[in-house]
Amino acid sequence: xxxxxxxxxxxxxxxxxxxxxxxxxxxxxxxxxxxxxxxxxxxxxxxxxxxxxxxxxxxxxxxxxxxxxxxxxxxxxxxxxxxxxxxxxxxxxxxxxxxxxxxxxxxxxxxxxxxxxxxxxxxxxxxxxxxxxxxxxxxxxxxxxxxxxxxxxxxxxxxxxxxxxxxxxxxxxxxxxxxxxxxxxxxxxxxxxxxxxxxxxxxxxxxxxxxxxxxxxxxxxxxxxxxxxxxxxxxxxxxxxxxxxxxxxxxxxxxxxxxxxxxxxxxxxxxxxxxxxxxxxxxxxxxxxxxxxxxxxxxxxxxxxxxxxxxxxxxxxxxxxxxxxxxxxxxxxxxxxxxxxxxxxxxxxxxxxxxxxxxxxxxxxxxxxxxxxxxxxxxxxxxxxxxxxxxxxxxxxxxxxxxxxxxxxx
Numbered sequence: 001x002x003x004x005x006x007x008x009x010x011x012x013x014x015x016x017x018x019x020x021x022x023x024x025x026x027x028x029x030x031x032x033x034x035x036x037x038x039x040x041x042x043x044x045x046x047x048x049x050x051x052x053x054x055x056x057x058x059x060x061x062x063x064x065x066x067x068x069x070x071x072x073x074x075x076x077x078x079x080x081x082x083x084x085x086x087x088x089x090x091x092x093x094x095x096x097x098x099x100x101x102x103x104x105x106x107x108x109x110x111x112x113x114x115x116x117x118x119x120x121x122x123x124x125x126x127x128x129x130x131x132x133x134x135x136x137x138x139x140x141x142x143x144x145x146x147x148x149x150x151x152x153x154x155x156x157x158x159x160x161x162x163x164x165x166x167x168x169x170x171x172x173x174x175x176x177x178x179x180x181x182x183x184x185x186x187x188x189x190x191x192x193x194x195x196x197x198x199x200x201x202x203x204x205x206x207x208x209x210x211x212x213x214x215x216x217x218x219x220x221x222x223x224x225x226x227x228x229x230x231x232x233x234x235x236x237x238x239x240x241x242x243x244x245x246x247x248x249x250x251x252x253x254x255x256x257x258x259x260x261x262x263x264x265x266x267x268x269x270x271x272x273x274x275x276x277x278x279x280x281x282x283x284x285x286x287x288x289x290x291x292x293x294x295x296x297x298x299x300x301x302x303x304x305x306x307x308x309x310x311x312x313x314x315x316x317x318x319x320x321x322x323x324x325x326x327x328x329x330x331x332x333x334x335x336x337x338x339x340x341x342x343x344x345x346x347x348x349x350x351x352x353x354x355x356x357x358x359x360x361x362x363x364x365x366x367x368x369x370x371x372x373x374x375x376x377x378x379x380x381x382x383x384x385x386x387x388x389x390x391x392x393x394x395x396x397x398x399x400x401x402x403x404x405x406x407x408x409x410x
Contacts, residue, residue, distance in 0.1 A: 017036060110177060113181075135177075174192050243357050253298050
């Protein structure tokens with residue numbers, strides 16, 4: 001028995017113990033289903049087999065039900081199976097939602113970059129710091145493929161207001177992150193291309209060259225003076241003697257040191273240019289190492305903390321700012337420049353200086369054909385630099401190499 005198409009007639013249908021259907025007068029194929037709960041739903045039956053499909057419009061919206069019914073009926077009469085069409089639409093929606101969920105946010109992209117790429121780099125810790133400090137607080141929740149140039153520029157401008165050079169470094173990191181994403185088809189373009197750094201950078205030329213500057217440095221790093229923690233002062237002196245990079249010295253384990261051979265062998269995985277590097281240890285270097293406690297921790301780490309390049313740089317800045325010694329400010333990296341400058345002043349050839357500082361070989365011949373290890377030349381160069389440093393510190397033209405730090409008493 002069919003029911004009339006009006007609110008009163010539909011409300012008059014009483015629920016039963018089991019659901020039942022009633023056809024609608026004047027609307028071929030449209031049925032109302034009454035559930036035991038009293039809820040009503042509409043369905044369309046079509047085709048010889050009486051195929052059923054539930055309408056999506058709520059039963060309370062009769063105008064909407066009529067509109068949906070009319071549209072579905074018209075598709076059926078046009079030879080379109082409305083149920084198959086709906087299934088295809090739902091599948092497309094599901095795929096679109098899955099694809100949207102699969103699109104990486106900047107947070108997820110940075111995590112993948114740090115895990116798959118930056119963790120294998122010497123500068124991985126700095127990349128992680130900039131991701132968490134500069135990038136993710138602003139861009140972290142955005143989809144990586146939606147980040148645009150305007151957003152990148154705004155981020156960099158904000159950073160540049162407090163730290164222009166840090167803004168430049170963040171731009172460089174973002175370029176690498178998006179290049180990583182582009183290679184893996186996570187994004188279609190790198191929004192950093194064409195964006196110029198905001199900070200004006202000038203190549204540093206600072207080096208400790210005069211006797212006064214070097215004596216001030218030696219006083220600043222004297223463990224008895226108390227200007228710096230003992231382990232930091234020792235690390236800084238070791239840097240001035242070796243010309244090594246701060247990250248290489250700060251994380252140097254005892255396993256890389258041989259007192260018998262008087263060498264420090266930096267493995268390729270810790271080297272900036274990916275090549276193993278032998279550093280001959282002079283008398284003063286051995287004296288510094290001999291005063292360090294040999295534990296399972298890196299050589300210059302204190303007992304209860306770590307010593308990272310950033311920490312060492314901050315300790316140096318604080319000590320210089322205190323005015324304890326009168327010297328023009330300098331950075332940790334300036335010590336490396338000081339070593340090369342000192343060796344050059346002592347007559348060490350540029351080729352040997354490059355080997356001491358572990359610069360990447362220049363030219364095809366140097367990179368692929370010259371397999372000489374320069375061990376003897378490097379030892380002579382570092383001993384020459386040590387003698388020059390000693391003469392500047394003491395005011396005497398020393399002929400023999402002697403430790404620049406008194407050994408710790410037994």
